[in-house]
Amino acid sequence: MDRVDIAIIGSGPAGVSAAITAKTRNRSVVLFGTSALSPKLEKAHKILNYAGLPEVSGAELAERLREHLRVMDIPVTEEQATAVYAMGKYFAVETASGMTEASAVILATGVFGGKPIPGEEEFLGRGVSTCATCDGNFYKGKTIAVLGFGAEAPKETEYLASLVAKVYYFPAAGRELEDPPANVETIAAKTAAISGEGKAERVETDAGEYAVDGVFVLRDAVPADRLVPGLKMDGPHAEVDLRMRTNLPGCFACGDLAGTPYQYIKAAGQGNVAALSAAEYLASLG
DSSP states (O other): OOOEEEEEEEOOOHHHHHHHHHTTTOHHHHHHHEEOOHHHHHHSOOOOOSTTTTTHHHHHHHHHHHHHHHHHHHOOEOOOEEEEOOOSEEEEEEHHHHHEEEEEEEEEOOOOSSSOOOTTTTTBTTEESSHHHGGGGTTTTTTEHHHHHHHHHHHHHHHHHHTTSEEEEEETTTTOOOOOOOTTEEEEOOOOEEEEEESSSEEEEEEEEEEEEEEEEEEEOOOOOHSTOOOOOTTTTTOOOOBBBBBSSEEEOOGGGOOSOOOOEEEEEEEEHHHHHHHHHHHHOO
16 A cells, blocks of 8 residues: 555645645655646636736646646546545545545545435435446446436446446446447436435436435545545635644645635645645654
8 A cells, every 4th residue: 555645635736835845855756637727727718817827828828837747746536536544643545446544634636526326326326326346346236327417427337337247337428438339228318316225226317216326426526524524614615724734743735725706826825835835744643
């Protein structure tokens, strides 16, 4: 199991800023995100208030951030953190390929924009999963439903299809499978709820019900308090102090997740503060 000083989750301006500052403080870091950094940033037409970069486009700013990471030799780990567990003196960050241990964690995940499907939270861990690689093997030879919201949903659905007997695939717009395996049935219906008696047993849609042994809800992100059990929230935001500390010792939050205003320059500044606070926390551990 890998061990680093600071795990940073999120590769937008807040996460990149935190990673750069942590590296300048001689701390080992792992940055969970994507090489594209932030789809929202890439789509920004003009950013007028990023100091030193007048009228920079989102794509240009993203490339500047990528170049800074390259210069600092900070790779972006192309894996999604599916859970972060506070283990006392360290954190365990779960991904599809295993666990990474970190002495401190900085959350720069942004604000979760979706709404959970009725039954999704109720049956989480009882027939509902958010990680294909983590839980797919539990459903070998069985029938599952996949609710494909995230960019990786088509690829993960194909992986699940290699394990199970039958997949009912409910794709969001743009998440369709180009050449679905024979045991995947794509259903163009709006999902209304996940239901069952004690565990997830059915997916209810506007076109009828589908009996299943399990449901995979595949999103690009999950709410921060689901990602980090025990994290104290204020609505959609993590509660933080001026040093970006959350209620969990060693866990910091920054950027949009830490509250409004949702501004790139504010996110980058808070990422810097979070990394400095994390470095100070690590020094206090001796």
